[in-house]
Amino acid sequence: xxxxxxxxxxxxxxxxxxxxxxxxxxxxxxxxxxxxxxxxxxxxxxxxxxxxxxxxxxxxxxxxxxxxxxxxxxxxxxxxxxxxxxxxxxxxxxxxxxxxxxxxxxxxxxxxxxxxxxxxxxxxxxxxxxxxxxxxxxxxxxxxxxxxxxxxxxxxxxxxxxxxxxxxxxxxxxxxxxxxxxxxxxxxxxxxxxxxxxxxxxxxxxxxxxxxxxxxxxxxxxxxxxxxxxxxxxxxxxxxxxxxxxxxxxxxxxxxxxxxxxxxxxxxxxxxxxxxxxxxxxxxxxxxxxxxxxxxxxxxxx
Amino acid sequence: xxxxxxxxxxxxxxxxxxxxxxxxxxxxxxxxxxxxxxxxxxxxxxxxxxxxxxxxxxxxxxxxxxxxxxxxxxxxxxxxxxxxxxxxxxxxxxxxxxxxxxxxxxxxxxxxxxxxxxxxxxxxxxxxxxxxxxxxxxxxxxxxxxxxxxxxxxxxxxxxxxxxxxxxxxxxxxxxxxxxxxxxxxxxxxxxxxxxxxxxxxxxxxxxxxxxxxxxxxxxxxxxxxxxxxxxxxxxxxxxxxxxxxxxxxxxxxxxxxxxxxxxxxxxxxxxxxxxxxxxxxxxxxxxxxxxxxxxxxxxxxxxxxxxxxxxxxxxxxxx
Numbered sequence: 303x304x305x306x307x308x309x310x311x312x313x314x315x316x317x318x319x320x321x322x323x324x325x326x327x328x329x330x331x332x333x334x335x336x337x338x339x340x341x342x343x344x345x346x347x348x349x350x351x352x353x354x355x356x357x358x359x360x361x362x363x364x365x366x367x368x369x370x371x372x373x374x375x376x377x378x379x380x381x382x383x384x385x386x387x388x389x390x391x392x393x394x395x396x397x398x399x400x401x402x403x404x405x406x407x408x409x410x411x412x413x414x415x416x417x418x419x420x421x422x423x424x425x426x427x428x429x430x431x432x433x434x435x436x437x438x439x440x441x442x443x444x445x446x447x448x449x450x451x452x453x454x455x456x457x458x459x460x461x462x463x464x465x466x467x468x469x470x471x472x473x474x475x476x477x478x479x480x481x482x483x484x485x486x487x488x489x490x491x492x493x494x495x496x497x498x499x500x501x502x503x504x505x506x507x508x509x510x511x512x513x514x515x516x517x518x519x520x521x522x523x524x525x526x527x528x529x530x531x532x533x534x535x536x537x538x539x540x541x542x543x544x545x546x547x548x549x550x551x552x553x554x555x556x557x558x559x560x561x562x563x564x565x566x567x568x569x570x571x572x573x574x575x576x577x578x579x580x581x582x583x584x585x586x587x588x589x590x591x592x593x594x595x596x597x598x599x600x601x602x603x604x
Numbered sequence: 605x606x607x608x609x610x611x612x613x614x615x616x617x618x619x620x621x622x623x624x625x626x627x628x629x630x631x632x633x634x635x636x637x638x639x640x641x642x643x644x645x646x647x648x649x650x651x652x653x654x655x656x657x658x659x660x661x662x663x664x665x666x667x668x669x670x671x672x673x674x675x676x677x678x679x680x681x682x683x684x685x686x687x688x689x690x691x692x693x694x695x696x697x698x699x700x701x702x703x704x705x706x707x708x709x710x711x712x713x714x715x716x717x718x719x720x721x722x723x724x725x726x727x728x729x730x731x732x733x734x735x736x737x738x739x740x741x742x743x744x745x746x747x748x749x750x751x752x753x754x755x756x757x758x759x760x761x762x763x764x765x766x767x768x769x770x771x772x773x774x775x776x777x778x779x780x781x782x783x784x785x786x787x788x789x790x791x792x793x794x795x796x797x798x799x800x801x802x803x804x805x806x807x808x809x810x811x812x813x814x815x816x817x818x819x820x821x822x823x824x825x826x827x828x829x830x831x832x833x834x835x836x837x838x839x840x841x842x843x844x845x846x847x848x849x850x851x852x853x854x855x856x857x858x859x860x861x862x863x864x865x866x867x868x869x870x871x872x873x874x875x876x877x878x879x880x881x882x883x884x885x886x887x888x889x890x891x892x893x894x895x896x897x898x899x900x901x902x903x904x905x906x907x908x909x910x911x912x913x914x915x916x917x918x919x920x921x922x923x924x
Binding site: 415429458516568 | 654721737740752
C-alpha cells in the first residue's frame, strides 16, 4: 500500500494530463454508445404527432403508450414475437443437447470414433458450401415454409462442441471411473455426472445460441419471407425499416405502416426496435461475465 | 508353402483386430448413439452443400438429377470475369474489407490499452459493460439506429453538427454513394469495438505487473509504458488475430450492406455475397451464383496463406 501511494505521489504532470484526457475520451465513447439507444427509447414513448416536430433527445416530451398499443394490436407482429420466442427456446435446447452429447464422446479418450469425428467436425469450420448450395439443400429437404429451418440447420455446431469439450477435458477423470464402477452406462455418466459440472460453459453457449436465434432475420427472409404465420420479429422490423427508407425496393416493402396510419412510421419503428432490444437487455447484466469468460476461453483455445 | 502361410498371417491378425474393434464398439454403443446421429446431421447440413459446388460447372436445372445435368466446364467463371458489374462488386468488397480491417482492428487495441489505464474501478466496469452491449443487438436494429441518427429530420449526427456550427443544413448521409463505405465502417466500429477489445484486454491483464513497476521506477511516462511494455506484451495475440482477420477479409458478410443500402447507393454497397444472392436466388441463376461463391472462398484462402506466409517470414508468429 505504501509503495502504491509512493508511486502515485511521483505522478508527473504528463501522467495527470493523460489520465484526464483518457477519462474525457471514455466519457465520449459512453455517450456515443448510449445516446442512440436512449433516443430511440424516448421517441418510442413520445406522442407521434409531436415527434414529427423534431427535437426529441433522450426524454419524451409528450409521454404516451399509444405507439406500443398500436404495434401490439397488429396481429402479424404478435405472431412474429411468438415465433421469435419459440425459435429462441427450441433452438437453444436442441443445440445445447446435441453439442454437449457430441462433446462428451469426444472428451472420452478411449472412444474409437474420437479422431475421425474430430477431424470431420474441424473441417466444417474452414469450408462451407456457401449461400446458393445451402439454399437449394433446404429447398430439397422440404424446409422451405417451415419453422424447422430456423433451428435444425445450425443445431450441431463444431465451434461450440470444441468449447464444451475443452471444458470437459479439465474435469477430473476419477469422477467418471467411480460412476462406472457403480455400473452406470456412458449415457448415465454423461447426464448425471458430467453435465451438471459443465454449467458455466453451458450457460455461455446457451447465451450465444439464444442471442443468435433471437437476432436472426436472414433465414426468415430467404425461406419464410412470404409466410406471414412464420415470420420473426427481426424480419418484420427489417421490412418496416426498408419500406420507409428512401425508395427501398417495393418487393420487400410491407403494408404494416399503411395500416398504422394513426401513428407516424418513425414512432412505430422505434417502438418495435425497443421491443426487439428489451429481451436482450433483460438478460444481459446477469450474464455478462459468462459471455466474457466464454469469449476469452474460445479465443485461447483456437 | 511359404507363399501360402505368409499372407495368411496378417490376415488373421487383421481378423483379431477387427473382432476387437467390434467388441469395443459394442461396449461403447452409448457413445456411438450419442455421436453418430449428429455426425450424419453435419454431413447433411455442412458436407452436402460442398458437393453442391459441382453446380458451378453444370448448367443446373432444378428438376433434373445430378447425372442428367449438362456439364459446361468453366463457362460460368468466364461469364463472371467478363461481367463489368463483377469488378465493381469486387472493388466494393475489397474496399469495405480493408477499411474494416484498418479501423476495426486497430481501434479495439487502442481501446483496450486505454481501458487498462483507467484508474476508477467502477467507471472501468461500467464502461466495459456498456461498450459490449451493441454487439448483442442485431444488425437490423443497428441499421435502424443508423438511419435514425443520420436522418436529415432531427437525426442525432446532423443535429450535433448543426449545433456545433460545422454545417448550415443537414447532410443527406444515406443518399450519397461516396459516404457509404465510411458509414458501414463506422457502424461496424460502433457495434463491435467494445466486444473486439475483450481479447486484447485479457492479454494485457496477463502481463507481469512488475514490468510496469520497473518502468515507473526508471521514470517512464504513461505513453512510454504503453509503447514499450503493454503493446509488446500483447504482440503475439495481435499477430495471430491479424492473420485470422486477413483470412476473413473477403467474407465480410453482407448483412450490414444489405440492411444499410438503398437503390441510390447500390453501386457502392453491393458486395460479392449480395451479388451471388441477387443473381443466384433472385434471378434463379443457381450455377452462376455458386460460381461467385467459389470465387469468394478461393480468394479467402489465397489471402490467408499470403498473410500467413508474410508473417512467418518477418516474425516467428503464424497460425498454421
